Amino acid sequence: MFGNLEDKLSEILKKVRGHGTLSEDNIKEALRDVRLSLLEADVHFTVVKDFINAVKERAVGQEVKASLTPTQDFIRIVSEELTKIMGGRAAELDLKKKPPVIILMMGLQGSGKTTTTGKLALRLKGQGKKPLVVPADVQRPAAIDQLKTVAGQVGVDCYDTKPGMKAPDIAKLALAQADRQGQDVVLVDTAGRLAIDLELMEELREVKGILNPHYTLLVVDAMTGQDAVNVATEFKNQIGIDGVVMTKLDGDARGGAALSVRAVTGAPIYFAGIGEKMEALEVFYPDRIAQRILGMGDVMSLIEKTSQAYDVKQAKAVAKKLKTDEFTLEDFKEQMQMIRKMGDMKSLLGMIPGMGQAMKKLGNSGPDPDKEMKRIEAMINSMTKAERADADLLNGSRRKRVAEGSGTTVAEVNSFLKRFKESKKMMKRLAKMGPGGLRGMMRGF
Amino acid sequence: MDIGTLIFAGGGLIFLVFVALFIRKQTQRRLPAPGVDPEKVLADHAGKDSADLDPFRDEADVPVPPAEAAPKQSLSAGLAKTKTGFMAKLNAVIFGRGLDEGLVDELEALLVTSDIGIRTAEKLLEGLKQDLSKQELKDPAAVKKRLEEKIRGIVAQKVAPLALDKGPTVLMVIGVNGVGKTTTIGKLAARYTQEGKKVVLAAGDTFRAAAVQQLEIWGERAGCVVVKGPNEADPASVIFEAIQKAKAEKADLCICDTAGRLHTKVNLMEELKKLKRVMNKAHEGAPHEVLLVLDATTGQNAITQARQFKEAVEVSSLALTKLDGTAKGGVVVAICDELGLPVRYIGIGEKVDDLRDFNADEFVGALFEET
Numbered sequence: 001m002f003g004n005l006e007d008k009l010s011e012i013l014k015k016v017r018g019h020g021t022l023s024e025d026n027i028k029e030a031l032r033d034v035r036l037s038l039l040e041a042d043v044h045f046t047v048v049k050d051f052i053n054a055v056k057e058r059a060v061g062q063e064v065k066a067s068l069t070p071t072q073d074f075i076r077i078v079s080e081e082l083t084k085i086m087g088g089r090a091a092e093l094d095l096k097k098k099p100p101v102i103i104l105m106m107g108l109q110g111s112g113k114t115t116t117t118g119k120l121a122l123r124l125k126g127q128g129k130k131p132l133v134v135p136a137d138v139q140r141p142a143a144i145d146q147l148k149t150v151a152g153q154v155g156v157d158c159y160d161t162k163p164g165m166k167a168p169d170i171a172k173l174a175l176a177q178a179d180r181q182g183q184d185v186v187l188v189d190t191a192g193r194l195a196i197d198l199e200l201m202e203e204l205r206e207v208k209g210i211l212n213p214h215y216t217l218l219v220v221d222a223m224t225g226q227d228a229v230n231v232a233t234e235f236k237n238q239i240g241i242d243g244v245v246m247t248k249l250d251g252d253a254r255g256g257a258a259l260s261v262r263a264v265t266g267a268p269i270y271f272a273g274i275g276e277k278m279e280a281l282e283v284f285y286p287d288r289i290a291q292r293i294l295g296m297g298d299v300m301s302l303i304e305k306t307s308q309a310y311d312v313k314q315a316k317a318v319a320k321k322l323k324t325d326e327f328t329l330e331d332f333k334e335q336m337q338m339i340r341k342m343g344d345m346k347s348l349l350g351m352i353p354g355m356g357q358a359m360k361k362l363g364n365s366g367p368d369p370d371k372e373m374k375r376i377e378a379m380i381n382s383m384t385k386a387e388r389a390d391a392d393l394l395n396g397s398r399r400k401r402v403a404e405g406s407g408t409t410v411a412e413v414n415s416f417l418k419r420f421k422e423s424k425k426m427m428k429r430l431a432k433m434g435p436g437g438l439r440g441m442m443r444g445f
Numbered sequence: 446m447d448i449g450t451l452i453f454a455g456g457g458l459i460f461l462v463f464v465a466l467f468i469r470k471q472t473q474r475r476l477p478a479p480g481v482d483p484e485k486v487l488a489d490h491a492g493k494d495s496a497d498l499d500p501f502r503d504e505a506d507v508p509v510p511p512a513e514a515a516p517k518q519s520l521s522a523g524l525a526k527t528k529t530g531f532m533a534k535l536n537a538v539i540f541g542r543g544l545d546e547g548l549v550d551e552l553e554a555l556l557v558t559s560d561i562g563i564r565t566a567e568k569l570l571e572g573l574k575q576d577l578s579k580q581e582l583k584d585p586a587a588v589k590k591r592l593e594e595k596i597r598g599i600v601a602q603k604v605a606p607l608a609l610d611k612g613p614t615v616l617m618v619i620g621v622n623g624v625g626k627t628t629t630i631g632k633l634a635a636r637y638t639q640e641g642k643k644v645v646l647a648a649g650d651t652f653r654a655a656a657v658q659q660l661e662i663w664g665e666r667a668g669c670v671v672v673k674g675p676n677e678a679d680p681a682s683v684i685f686e687a688i689q690k691a692k693a694e695k696a697d698l699c700i701c702d703t704a705g706r707l708h709t710k711v712n713l714m715e716e717l718k719k720l721k722r723v724m725n726k727a728h729e730g731a732p733h734e735v736l737l738v739l740d741a742t743t744g745q746n747a748i749t750q751a752r753q754f755k756e757a758v759e760v761s762s763l764a765l766t767k768l769d770g771t772a773k774g775g776v777v778v779a780i781c782d783e784l785g786l787p788v789r790y791i792g793i794g795e796k797v798d799d800l801r802d803f804n805a806d807e808f809v810g811a812l813f814e815e816t
Contacts, residue, residue, distance in 0.1 A: 039563040042744030045554055109767060109795075110623025110740060139795065141631075141662035146655035153654070194770040221623065225560040225744025227772035248622060251707040253746035276622075276652070 022062045022070065030074055031056060034294070041254030041293045044229040047263045055081050082294065085259060086286035091243070091268035093215060095129065099184035102175075102211050106204060106239065107219035108231060109192030112247035114143060116219050116273055117189040118150035119281035120245075124185050125156050132183040134159040134174040136167045136207065139191035139200070147189050154278050157183065167191070167203055171210040188213070195234030204239055215242045217270070220261055222249045228257035232264040241265045246284060247273035258289050314338075322427050330388040332420065333380045336373055378406035379413055391417060548585050552592065559775035559812050561596075562745050565782065569595055593809050599778055601805035602787035604762055607734060609642055613691040613699045615724055615731035619717060619758065620738035621750055622705030625766035627656060629738050629792055630700050631663025632800035638667045642697040647687030648673035649680040649720065652704035660702055666797055670694070680704065680716070681723040688727035701732070708753035721758050736789065738764045741774030751780045765803070766792035773812050 031052055038048045059077050095101050103120070105113045114137065121131045133151050135158065137143035144161045151158035159174040171188060178186045188211060193200035208216060218241045220228060235241055244265065246258050249272045258269060269284040318335065321327045380388060382405030387393050394402070394417060396410075403410045549570060556566035573591055574582070581587040608614060616633075620626050627650065634644045646664050648671055650656035657673045664671035672687035684701050691699035703720060706713035724731040737760040739747050754760050765774050768791050777788055788803040 036563055039557060040745060042560075042746070045557045108742060108770070110625055112623055140628075140659070142655040142659035145658045146653070149654035194767075196771060221740075221742070223621070223740075223743045223746040225742060225747075225772065225776065226558045227560070227742045227770065230771040231742075248707065250709070251621070251746065252709050252749060253744070256744070 022059045022074065024056065024060050027056070027059055027074060034078055037294060038256060038259075041256035042223075042225045042228070042260075043256035043293060044226050044260040044263075047229065047260050050263070051081065051085065051259075078294065079290065082259075082290040083287055085263055086290050087262065087268055088286060090283045090285050091270050092283070093243070093270055095124070095127070095185065097214055099182075100132075100175075100178045100186045101184065101215075102186045102188070102213040103215045103217060104188050104190065104208060104211055104213040105217055105219055105245075106190050106235065107192060108194065108221070109140070111192065111219045111221045111224075112273055113137070113192060113219045114146050114150065114189050115276075116245050116247060116271070116281065117147060117187050118154055119273065119278050120271065121151065121156040121185075121187055122154035122278050123281055124187075125154065129185050130157070130183050131185040131187055132157045132159060132174065132178045132181065134170060134186060134188040135161045136170045136174075136188050137191040138165065138167055138170075139193075143189075143191065150278070157181065168206045168210055171207045175211065186211075195231055195238065201234075201238050208239060213242075216240055217243045217245055218261070218265070218267075219245045219247060220257055222246050222255040222257060222272075223251065223253040224257040226260075228260040229264055232261040236265050236267075241267045243267050244269040245271045245273065246289075249289075250274040250280070254293050255289050256293050259293055262286075322424075325424075325428060327424055327427070328389050329380050329383065329391055329420065330385075333377060333388075336377060375406065375408055375412070376416055379403075379408060379416055382406040391420065545583070545585070548588060552588070555813070556775065559773035560744050561775035561778050561812075562748070565779040589813070593813060596778055596812065597805050597809045599782045600788065600803075600808055602781060602785065604787035604789055604803075607698075607789075609637070609697040611728075611730060611733050613645065613688070613696045613728070614733045615688060615691075615728055616698060616700045617703065617721065617724060617732035617735045617758070618700060618738060618764075619703050619735065619754055619760070620705060621707050621740075622653075624705065624738045624740040624743075625792055626650070626705060626738045627659050627663065627702055628795065629736075629764050629766060629790070629800065630660065630702050631667065632792070632797055633700055633790075634663060634669050635667035635797040636800060637698050638669050643694065644669040645687055645691040645694065645696045645699045646671045647684045647699060647701040649684045649687075649702045650704040651678050651680050651683060656702070656704070670696075681720055684720060685723050685727045688724060688731060692728060699728075699731075708750050708757075714753070714757045717754075717758050734762065735760045736762055736764055737786070738766060739774070739777065739780075741765050741767045742770065742772040743776065745776060745779075747776040748779050748783065751784055751786060755784055755786065760786060762787050762789035764788070764790040764792065768811075769793040769799070774808075775812060 034055065035048055035052050038051065039045070043051075055078055058081065059074060062073060062077070093101075093103075105117050107113050114135075117133055121133050124131045133147055133156055135144040135147040137147070138161075144163075148158050148160075159170070159177060161170050167190065174186065174188070177183075188207070190204060190207060191200065193204065195201065216239060218232065218235050220231070224231070232241070232244075244258075244261055244267055246255065246269055249255060261267075262269060269286065269289075271281050272284045272289075274280045274282055318327075318331065321331060379402055382402045383394070383398075387398065387402075394413075399410050399413045399417075402408075403413045406413075552570060553563075553566055556569065557563055561569075569592060572595060573588060576591055576595075577587065581591070607616070618626050618630055630646060634646055637644050644667070646660055646669060648657040648660045650660070651674060661671050661673070670690065672683060672690050674683040674686070680703065687701065688699050690696075701720070701724065703717065704713075706717070708714065721732060721735070735758055737751060737754050739750065743750070751760065751763070763777065763780070763786050765777055765788055768774055780786055781788065788808075791801050791803050791808075793799050793801060
């Protein structure tokens with residue numbers, strides 16, 4: 001999927017080159033593809049329509065800058081418009097208000113309210129807060145048990161909802177308890193409900209009236225289709241929405257619902273649920289989801305960065321060396337320096353689809369890739385010219401010298417050389433396969 | 446993956462990106478030969494083989510082939526068209542035959558907003574031109590009627606009532622998180638118990654907090670046995686035990702709940718395969734039915750869900766839940782079309798009797814209903 005739309009766009013927009021300006025006529029096809037991509041990602045039909053019109057309005061008449069290709073120009077406009085709707089920066093809950101800060105969770109059945117309540121409580125606890133979670137879902141069997149269990153797992157206080165209690169009463173009593181116990185955040189989980197279920201919506205209004213929450217958060221499943229617009233509109237009109245949480249973003253849904261909901265409510269999307277573990281809740285980055293919805297991935301910016309760092313002559317030389325097996329440690333060092341010019345390794349790796357996940361798994365505790373690169377560079381610097389040209393020269397005693405010279409160990413030098421040989425083989429194979437192979441590999445990740 | 450491998454793999458990929466970039470640039474340069482109008486060359490090429498133009502484009506890069514698994518001639522033909530701007534083609538063809546632009550827009554909006562998906566929508570609309578005469582294409586009522594028929598034809602797949610003669614029939618219920626598996630099982634249990642059948646439930650969702658209690662409450666409501674394990678039990682052992690119990694008690698039906706899982710989680714999909722094997726071990730031929738539960742509010746991702754689950758455990762039928770809301774569940778049209786899976790049940794509420802047999806006429810009627 002990644003890069004798919006971008007490829008298509010550049011194909012289409014090639015024809016624009018030399019025209020000087022983008023016109024309604026020459027971007028027609030490109031707009032069509034953007035539209036298709038957004039609809040495929042489940043963005044609502046009318047939201048797409050408005051979006052396409054906005055892009056068209058901005059794009060038509062634009063001069064194609066000499067430095068940019070029409071594709072880049074067009075994609076820039078699309079991205080900017082998309083980011084505009086998505087709100088640009090990541091939003092954060094303001095918890096500095098007079099405690100307790102009250103947060104009401106609502107949404108359809110199965111959107112992930114109870115799990116998100118637990119995750120959010122854990123997150124707030126980590127920030128030094130003392131949250132109270134309140135099970136007020138008296139509809140679904142065992143929903144109260146579920147939240148109680150989850151609260152126990154993450155180690156936060158949970159209001160002891162008894163069977164047969166009514167949601168408004170739970171809200172009242174829980175608030176009183178939070179005051180008594182000095183809790184600074186109160187998270188109220190409510191029953192999943194359809195916006196057309198008037199009785200349950202009335203109950204939710206009543207609960208909200210009692211709680212007078214600082215944040216009323218709508219929990220939305222990232223896989224939601226066109227209905228996201230109806231849901232968001234109804235909840236907004238009937239209850240009011242201060243913010244949104246997108247759940248199940250760890251799947252492969254493109255998440256167009258985020259765009260629909262955002263367009264309808266204008267409320268910020270605060271968090272993204274990205275897994276089954278209680279820690280799997282992160283701040284929502286609008287720009288990332290924008291790329292995902294568009295079906296482009298960050299490979300685009302990686303390619304951009306790469307094209308800035310390299311010129312064709314260099315690229316040609318390296319490609320030739322890779323193919324003919326002449327790629328030496330000296331070349332390797334040069335490439336590493338090039339890559340470092342492009343930015344830090346961590347963020348570059350993060351742009352490769354799938355790599356970001358792998359990086360995340362390593363976490364902040366793991367070794368820093370940038371430091372690791374420096375060590376490798378130190379090792380190569382400690383080698384003689386002959387060694388750099390032919391890695392096979394490096395026998396035991398030479399390796400020992402390299403280790404000492406670079407402040408590493410022989411084991412590290414061994415492991416580096418082994419990996420160098422392996423990756424050389426891999427790259428040779430891929431270089432021969434051409435870009436198709438690269439694509440295949442990226443998908444494999 | 447350790448950090449070293451990451452660096453090498455990542456670094457390698459970054460290298461390759463620029464190698465690819467270089468090849469692309471080279472290709473682009475090669476095309477417009479001196480003295481030749483580049484526009485013309487591009488246009489000529491576009492008609493023939495776009496792969497020549499763009500080295501990035503390989504077969505697998507064809508835009509989201511929802512139909513890649515289905516080797517149907519018409520489908521792949523449809524897909525080939527999407528490559529060259531399907532709307533352009535569609536417009537040319539349909540308008541050429543006299544289908545009104547306004548009507549196309551209206552129908553497209555209707556189909557897309559019901560989650561049928563833009564590709565399936567286009568395919569359906571395109572199919573109209575073959576089915577209808579020039580005269581009929583000008584008549585909105587005729588066009589709509591034919592469209593309804595076509596959709597009905599896709600979703601109305603014959604599905605025999607669940608056979609309860611396997612002593613016991615084992616029904617495996619699967620799906621992603623939050624679609625309503627446990628609720629559906631509760632309703633199924635109530636329904637078959639009311640019909641006088643003996644039902645055993647297996648509390649196979651040992652992962653989600655209180656999922657077992659939730660199933661127990663449904664079991665109580667329906668008046669049937671629920672087999673559960675100790676806390677954090679292995680789902681396979683719970684299911685094995687439940688089937689044994691169902692056999693011993695000569696139950697008619699054993700319904701196995703499973704934990705919700707995203708189809709992208711490889712290890713959890715493997716676990717599902719294992720559960721299926723265990724069922725067969727406990728009772729030969731089991732599971733006799735693998736029911737995939739889909740949420741009607743889900744969009745195009747449901748297609749991927751169905752495809753992946755089918756591939757993993759051979760799904761035999763679908764349950765479409767939450768149809769009592771404003772969502773139409775149109776995505777099942779694409780799923781029925783592509784994967785040939787019939788819809789067996791629909792869920793229309795939280796009460797014990799809010800489970801119905803799927804009815805294609807009602808479903809299509811709701812799709813075309815004004816909201």
